[in-house]
Amino acid sequence: EKAIDAGLIYEINPLNEYIDTIITKIDMQAIRNRGLRIALDPMYGVSETSLKTILLTARCDVATIHDRHDTLFGGKLPSPSASTLKSLQNYVMDYHCDIGIATDGDADRIGVIDDTGKFLHPNDILVLLYYYLVKYKGWHGAVVRNIATTHLLDKVAESFGEKGYEVPVGFKHISAKMNETNAVIGGESSGGLTVRGHIKGKDGVYAAMLLIEMIAVVGKKLSEIVKDIEGEFGRYYMEEKDYHFDEEKKEEVYQILLIDKLIPDIPFEISKISYLDGCKIYFNNGGWIVIRFSGTEPLLRMFCEMPSDEEAKLVCNIFEEFLQI
DSSP: OOOHHHOOOOOOOOOHHHHHHHHHSSOOHHHHHHHHHEEEEEETTHHHHHHHHHHHHTTTTEEEOSSSTTTTTSSOOOSSSSTOHHHHHHHHHHTTOSSEEEEOOSBEEEEOOOOSEEEOOOOHHHHHHHHHHTSSSSOOOEEEEETTOOTHHHHHHHHTTOOOEESSSSHHHHHHHHHHTTTEEEEOOOBEEETTSSSSSSHHHHHHHHHHHHHHOOOHHHHHHOOOOOOOOOOEEEEEEEEEEEEHHHHHHHHIIIIIIOOOSSSOOOEEEEESSSSSEETTTEEEEEEEEEESSSEEEEEEEEHHHHHHHHHHHHHHHHHHH
């Protein structure tokens, strides 16, 4: 207080400017015309004030769960995933909501429940938003994703005569490549994304409003838009696994994959192998698998995307046996 009185500290509150900026970028009138019912789960984090204010300004019927600020996040991990959003799923179904939106603790990532109560993977959200921005808003430009994010984005980009760029894990790589290529959207399979013309980092509030605008503008239910995209571009299935390890096991896996560069026998034709970030194998059928050490946790991560769920599980099992993890 003394420092503020002495003019040594200057306090600012950018919330109003932030909210107003998003409102100017979103088709608020289209949302008002639809009268959407939205279920919101801030997961005891920070998005409740900003996101709810924007939704109410757009005349949405908004219901919020887990809305109080809690530094312990209700005793649970504030990460929007299929396993943590059961309450939101139930609310969407019980009250016939058009969409359920969840944000993580600092609101830079989102989780989505569609009108049928289905959890949408972050990969689906990226595809939906890129498809919407290019097809319905007439934007032009590439898409940027990290090595562990769906290749369906590349397929959508190609259909519109655009490019898809792959970068290592870490949002700084996505932001840098977006800057370089003037891409429309960039994101990762963990739920973070950003859009051209907005901030350079992840913003779950803006992403949520774009999804809601999409429902209003397209004039279909979210589940119907997802089916339209699947009908046009097909579908891939993602298998994700995490493995804990001790230092000895880490050195062993590192030696096998990244020094000796050994891989198991896999019953799918390989088109190429990349060591950009971990070990990533690309298959001729459009599928792929990447195995890498997490940069933030003591985990080995495995992501596999294939044309069928059975194939994705099979490839993961092959690598589990090969690496004995």
